[in-house]
Each structure stands twice: as C-alpha cells, then as structure tokens.
Amino acid sequence: MSSPRGGDKERGRDGERQIHVLAVDDSPVDRAVIAKLLRSSKYRVTAVDSVKKALELLGTEPNVNMIITDYSMPEMTGYELLKRVKESPTLREIPVVIMSSENDPDKINRCLEEGAEDFLLKPVRPSDVSRLCGRMRS
C-alpha cells in the first residue's frame, strides 16, 4: 500500500525505508560526485543528465523524497525544472534543491522565491548534504 506522494520509500538492506533522491546534472563528473555524496548518507539515488529525463522519471516513479538539480543545463535549466515541479499538483510537495558553480545573488533569490528548498554552491560538500537531511519529504 503506498503512502501519499513522496511518502513511500524503498527498503534498505536492514529493512529501513530508504529516502529516494533524484539528482539532475548534465556534467558526468558532478553527477558522480553528488550521487556518491547522497549514497554515503544512505539515500537511494537516481541520477539523470537532463530535466527531460527527470520529468519522465517523476511521471512514472512517484516515490521521490527530494530533487537536487544543477541550475545551468542545456535545453531546460534546473530553474525550469523547479517551476514545473512547483506548478504540478502531484509534484509540488517534493523539495527541490538547486546547485550551481556561480554565486549569483539574483539567481539564488529567483530560485528561493520560486520555492527552492535550498541553493548549494559547487563543489557540494558532505556538510551541505547533511544540512538537507531534515528537509526530505517524509
């Protein structure tokens, strides 16, 4: 029996329900690093290289507890993904975290105003991921 959106978690090896994080970044290096950081915190991770693939996955796999996305990507940006998620009645409760290598206050404010949970500057550190722990969709 599934819980309300975002509330269902796969079970880890010890039977504990695992939090599922969707990571979106077109850089293979950054994708590998963020996925490893999240796995080290015992999260289940799905990493994709585009917003298009992220939206496809969100359409078929509802059990995502957090989305963490790069801001600057070709075709659709992380900001556009954020807007799509927050405009969707089925997705809007999922917290969205934006990552960027640019410390641009206008960009940061725009994301936070659009409902981003947090904005992380790359390189993302383990302490950044720890900070997100209490803000996953339960």
Next chain:
Amino acid sequence: MELHKLRRVYIEFAEIVFRDGFLDNQYTQLQQLQDESEPKFVLQVGTLFLEDSEKLLNELRSILDQQDVDFEKLDAFVRKLTGSSASIGAKRVKDVCMTFHDCCKKGSKEGCRKCLQQLAAEYRLVKRKLETLFKLETQILAAGGSVPLLSQ
C-alpha cells in the same frame, strides 16, 4: 617497489601537487568518500573529469574557431568546466575558467583565445599529475595497502 616506499613516494608527490596548486582539498574530500562499496571512486571520477574536459576543450576550440563567436554558448561550456574542475579539486584549471568566464562576458575574442590556450596548458599539467596519482594509488592497492589521505 615495496608498500611503505610506494606510500612515501605517493605522499611526497602529492605534497608537491597540492603545494603547486594543481589540486585542492576537494580532492581529499573525494578520497574520504571512497569506501568498500566504491573502492575506485576517486579513479572513476578522475577519469570522468579527464574525458569530459577533453570534450569541453574541443567544444571551446570549435566555438572560438567560428568567425562570429557565440559568447553565450562559449560561456556555458566554460561554466561546465568550472563546475567539474571544482568538483575534482583541479584548482588551477578552475581559476583559469573564472578568468575565461570574465572574457566571455566582455565578448573579448582575443581574451578568450588566450584563456583557452592557458586552460589547455593547465589541463595538460593536471592530467599528468592525476595520472601519476592514479597509477601510484593503483600500485598501493595492488600491494595490499590503503591510499594515504592527502591534505593541502
């Protein structure tokens, strides 16, 4: 070479690499993430970085070879390389990327060309350093040892 000598060579080499600014503490952060579930994580990410950087440099060259340079497109690729070099800890590459970004914003073709030359040179240097580190790491692991954690 026996294990303790390998470890010493590795540490001495790495000290120089860090001292000269080729790598920064982000590389150590990646080493600390490496565990039994992904024992070759740093090697894998480093290899991804080298492959991805080659592609990005080719893209930058191709854009700058055009008569009318699309500075926005150029900057997008520079930002990608800024991000990935920061993620691996390739500090000198990242620093050149920041200057390159400024030249893109100014729309300076000549400035961008110089940055690309510098970027290619820094990339070649860090590539050699990383390949040497990876080779030593592999030898240490093959000899039954653990890779020493590095620091700036």
